[in-house]
Amino acid sequence: MKKGIRALLTAGGFLAASLSGSPVASAADVLTLSSSALQDNGILATKNACSDKQRTPNCVGENISPPLAWSNVPDGTKSFALLLFDPEGRAPAGVSHMVVYGIPADVKGFAEGELSTPSDKFVGGKSLMGLGTYFGPGTPPNTDWHHYTFTLVATDLDPKALPPGLTREELAAALVNPLQNHVKGSAGLVTRFKHPS
Numbered sequence: 001m002k003k004g005i006r007a008l009l010t011a012g013g014f015l016a017a018s019l020s021g022s023p024v025a026s027a028a029d030v031l032t033l034s035s036s037a038l039q040d041n042g043i044l045a046t047k048n049a050c051s052d053k054q055r056t057p058n059c060v061g062e063n064i065s066p067p068l069a070w071s072n073v074p075d076g077t078k079s080f081a082l083l084l085f086d087p088e089g090r091a092p093a094g095v096s097h098m099v100v101y102g103i104p105a106d107v108k109g110f111a112e113g114e115l116s117t118p119s120d121k122f123v124g125g126k127s128l129m130g131l132g133t134y135f136g137p138g139t140p141p142n143t144d145w146h147h148y149t150f151t152l153v154a155t156d157l158d159p160k161a162l163p164p165g166l167t168r169e170e171l172a173a174a175l176v177n178p179l180q181n182h183v184k185g186s187a188g189l190v191t192r193f194k195h196p197s
Helices: 002-021 168-175
Strands: 032-034 068-071 079-086 095-104 146-155 183-193
Touching: 032 146, 032 183, 068 146, 079 168, 095 146, 095 168
Parallel strands: none
Antiparallel strands: 032 068, 079 095, 079 146, 146 183
16 A cells, blocks of 8 residues: 555656646747737727628728737747638628638738738638628627627648638638648637627
């Protein structure tokens, strides 16, 4: 019995020693997505709402994407994907407002409006609206707040690895499949918008 206890204590000592020598990720080391114009759970400005009134009369804005930036990129990251999703839109399915990927690892963010037009800094996927760029909120009048979640995904894929035009679901299947997980980390920023009626 004494030998068993001594063995456990010795093993525990080795475990404690190995843990104390291991680097532990702190909160400062976690991939972070932020915006100089928004706080987490902040309100998108009317200018960030969609502007295509022919597509929907609920568009009341200028379709200007907010500025976004990220830090603490995980080791092994070769590219990023960036998504915008409204879970309350067209319930219960939600609305995919932006799918872009193939963002090179040396890109650290996008300026205001930069995601609203095609760019050589990303590969355009396919939102519910069939677009490969940002499409801002278009909530109906007299509804409560909708939550618009920006999700940044760090991947180990080359920026040119995936073809253009992938939907949110197709991108997810390409990044995480039974054969391989290409995700190195992810971060989110939740924003809110409702029709100003």
